[in-house]
Amino acid sequence: MTQFDRITFDPAVMGGKPCVRGQRVTVGTVLGLLAAGRSRDEILRAYPYLESEDIDQCLAYAAWRMEERDVPYARAMVADLMGLEDDDDLSRRSYTLPVRNPLRQRLVRRFYSE
Secondary structure: OOOOOOEEOOOOOHHHOOEEOOOOOEHHHHHHHHHOOOOHHHHHHHOOOOOHHHHHHHHHHHHHHHHOOOOOOOHHHHHHHOOOOOOOHHHHOOOOOOOOOHHHHHHHHHHHHO
C-alpha cells in the first residue's frame, strides 16, 4: 500500500471515512470541491487549517483508490468464511456487504444472486 501520511482513518471522526490529518474534513469533501470547480486557493481560504500538500495528497489517495483492484471471492469460499454448510445457503440468508459505490453494489448483487 502506498503511504499517505496526511490521510487518516478513525471511526470516531466522520464515521471512519478517510480524513485529512485527523480533522473533520474528508477526502471526499476536498475532491467534491475540486470537482465543482473550486480552485486550490478558494479551498484553502474556506478551510484555513488545510495546507496545499493536503490537497495534493487527497488527489493522490483518490488516484491510488481508483487503481486498487477488488477480487471477488468464489461463492464456496464466502460460504466457508460465513460458516455455512454450502454455498446454496448464501441465497437463503440475508446479509450486507460493505460496498461503497452504486456500480460496485450492482456488481456484488449480480455476483451473489447467481
